[in-house]
Each structure stands twice: as C-alpha cells, then as structure tokens.
Amino acid sequence: MDDERDLFLEYRRLLFATAYRMLGTVTDTEDVLQDAWLKWHDVDHTRVEHPKSYLVRTVTNLALTRLTSARATRETYVGPWLPEPLLTTPNIAEETELADTVSTAMLVVLETLAPLERAVFLLHEVFGYSHAEIAETLDKSEVNVRQIAHRARAHVRARRPRYDTDRVEREQVTARFMAACGGGDLNALMDLLAPDATLWSDGGGVVTAARRPLYGRDHIARWTLGVLAKPSSAGITFRSATINGQLGALAVVGDNPVAAFTYDLVDGQIRNLRLQVNPYKLAGLYRGTDTLG
Template sequence: MIDAMPTDDAFIEHRRLLFATAYRMLGTVTDAEDVLQDAWLKWHATDQSTVQHPKSYLVRTVTNLSLNRLTSARATRETYVGPWLPEPLLTTPNIAEDTELADTVSTAMLVVLETLNPVERAVFVLREVFGYTHAEIADTLDKPEATIRQIAHRARAHVQSRRPRFDTDTAERAHVTEQFMSACAGGDLNALMDLLAPDVTSWSDGGGVVTAARRPLYGPDHVARWVLGVLAKPTVAGVELTSAHINGELGTLASIGGNPVAAFTYDLVDGRIQNLRFQVNPSKLKGLYLDPGTVA
C-alpha cells in the first residue's frame, strides 16, 4: 500500500503533486488514488538509479496512466444514470484565498474539463495548472512540440469559452453560504428562492443509487422546492449542514452522525447562486474524508 512506502522515497516527496495532477485529469478521487497506486508499482519496478529526474518521470507516468483511465471512463460515463458530477474534495482554506489555484480545482472547472478530449485535458492541466513548457509536455506525451502548441491553444480557447463567470469575494460567499444553510435547515422556501439567481440551474448526482434529479432543474422555484423536498425526506432525518471548503471554494457539507452524505457546491454571481451542484452519490464522497492538507 502507498501508506507503507518509506518516507525518503521520491514518490512520497512528490505525492501531493501527483495526486493533484491525477485528480484534475480524472475528476474523481477514487480513480486518482488508483492511478497513484499503479504509478507507485511502476516506480518501484523501475531501476531508479537510471532515472535522472524522478519528478518528471513520475508526472509522466501519472499523466499517461490517467490518460488511459480517462479514455475508458468516458465510455462508462455515457451510460451514467443522471448528471455526472466530479467527486467533491475537501481543501484547505488557503487554497480558497489563492483565486487562481482555487479556480483550477473548482467543481465548475472540472465540469468544463469534462468537455475536453483526454489529450486536450492532459495538455491543459500540465500547461495551465502546473506551468509546464510545451517542450516538457511534448516529452511527457511523446508528441511533437508543434502539435502540443496547437492542442494547448485549442484547449485554452475551449475552456475560456465555457468557463462560467463567478464572484470571488470570500466574505460575500461566506454570507450566502450561511443564508443558504439557514434557509435549508428552516425549510424556508422564500428565503432560499431569494438566494437563487433568476436563471439558476441545479444538477444532482445520485448515480442511480440514491434520490437525485435525473435531469437538470431550472429556475428558483423548481430548484428551491426540490432541495427542500430532499432535505425533508425521512432518509435524511438528523442531517446537519455545515460550511466547508470544497474544491477550493466555500460550500455546504451535509452530514448524518458525523458522516458526510452530500456536498453542495455552487457558482456565485452578483451575490446569488447561479449553478448549484449537489453530489450525493455514496461512492463519490471519499474525498470528503481525506485530510485537506495532503491533497490538491
């Protein structure tokens, strides 16, 4: 297991970077950890004395393993029950304070990255998130540098055209989050509707396992009624709502008996919630248990 690796291993030294790379490539904590396990096995099956640059070697290994997994995952996601959302990940408050870094791990960004093909996603993550040169990426993906430049340009334009606009005022976000939790806890339909933008859209990911809307919901009335309806079900009796830093932004964590059962993330535009994402699939909540200081 990875936890049993010696502390002086180069893999341990770069583990956080490797996880961050795999997570942004795949959008799931489970797959990212599987990739790291496979990368560790490859690393320890290699004659490490022949590796001049362990960090580059490991990033290349993780990137290519992620590419292989992402290619097969795309076919699986085509038959996914209801909307597919990334796995939420607890992050430290200092990530939220770094607007640029928070954006790269935000749920909104991960959703946009899903619209790229696997190679475009790899190039975008390595170039725009981690600042690798085109030459370094070309070496990692074994492609001509000119090709990488073209892919990088295309991927950047694609992401910029689809990246949602949102407010970055942390105080405003904290205020709206508190109001959101209060309205939900009190079952106050009008108060919740007041927090939602006129063109609000809500996505919920239950994976066909638990209650979730199979299609996006539109408009304050539909979204608010659905959220309160879910929270009023007997199966979520005793649910506790708390604010938490999720994917680099302040969001809402729903727990029962101290165990996370759902995560609300959203985009805040002009002081109102515009895109609300509700992750409730039990198999996609692992990132809510991880130590925020060891990931992203």
C-alpha cells in the same frame, strides 16, 4: 527502498493534484498513484535522471489511459455526472487562480475536453510545463502539442463560468443557504438563487437525485426542500466546508457526509448549484486537507 519511497512521498502531493484534476475522482486518483508507485518501485533508478519529471509523466499517462476508458462508462451514467468532492484547506480559497483549477465548476468544464486536450491543458496552464516538456511526456510532437493547447485553452475560456470570489460574501451566502435548507424556508432559499439558476444533482442512480438539470429558482428551491423533507433525510444538519477550493456546504448525519453543495456566486446570488449525493463519490470528504496543491 527507503530512498525510492521518500522520493515518491516527496512528490505525492503534486502527483495526486495532477491525477485528480485529470480524472475528477478520488478513487481513480488513488488507483493511479498506486500503479505509479509500482512502476517507480520496479524501475532502474540509476537510469532516471529527473525523478519528478519521470513520476509526473508516469501519472499523466496512467491517468490519460484511465480517463479514455472512463469516458465510455460516463456516457451511460445515470443522471448528471459531477466530480467527487474533495475537502481542501481554507487557504487554497485565498489563492483565486489555484482555487479555480480545482473548483467543481472547472472540473465540469474539463470533463468536456477530450482526454489528450485535458492532459495538455492541465500540464501547461496549471502546472506550468513548456510545450516541449509536454511533448516529451505525451510522446507527441511539439507542434501538435501547441495546436492541442490552443484548442483546449479556447474551449475552456468559452465555457468557464464567471463567479465572485469574495470570501466574506460566500460565508454570508453559505450561512443563509444552510439556514434556509435546514429550516425548510422556501422564500429564503428562493431569495438566494438567481432567477436563471441551474441545479445539477448527482445520485448515480443510487439515491434520490434529479436525472436532468433543474432550471429556475422556484423549481430548484421546491425540489431541494422537498428532498430534505423526506423521511430518508431525517437527522440531517448542515456545516460549511471548503470543497474543491471554494466555500460550500455539507449535509451530514452525525459525522457522516451525505451530500455536498458547491455553487457559483454571481452578483450576490447562486447561479449554478451542484449537489453531490452519490454515496460512492463522497469518499474524498473523508480525506485529509493536504492533498491538493
């Protein structure tokens, strides 16, 4: 029992990273890991030659099944759907390629892939599995996997947003953003936003959020400050945090996060601003910072 638990714990970080990138939600990821543990506990370990491969295959297929059913639910989701934010260690942001694979922007792009395309893309492009290994994992032919990988890679490349990765600049912009929001400074906030900026806000129909994307710096700035000026926003303060591999901002009341801001910085201005305020999707902000790799 101890040996099987130790083996599972040894690979848990990898398994969490795999499932989270597949699903974009902490809650579903934890459910998948629980199901994977039960399968691992029940299997005859003398017949498992490569535990790591077995566990990754198990988690991938469980996540694939869950994602397929989740897509139907997300079609009726109220307003824009954004992934659950997750706190990550600051050093992840130093590794540009790794940070990109967990960024909110990338998870939004991955959401536009079919479930099987998403699995193949992640296993090959992020975790470095060969087409042959993926074919075995997903019970597909290698030729089919190669075709799916090519299609998924082209899809992601066409939609992946461009953004600056200079941490010092992000620190400066984040500080100015928090000061503008906290002080209700419309002009300062507008100065930070690109003229063609877009805001997506995810309230899930539970709390106040725009049910369609907002376009243009003036519209975005006025709407954001208008929400923050409401009585329900009393007591909010801002703090910077590394969210999904990139520096962003948290709005907190006391020690409780009530909103997470992530953004793409292009030529020194915020181009794409994403606001997660759905309270059911802020659970990941209470986790430790060692779950992604």
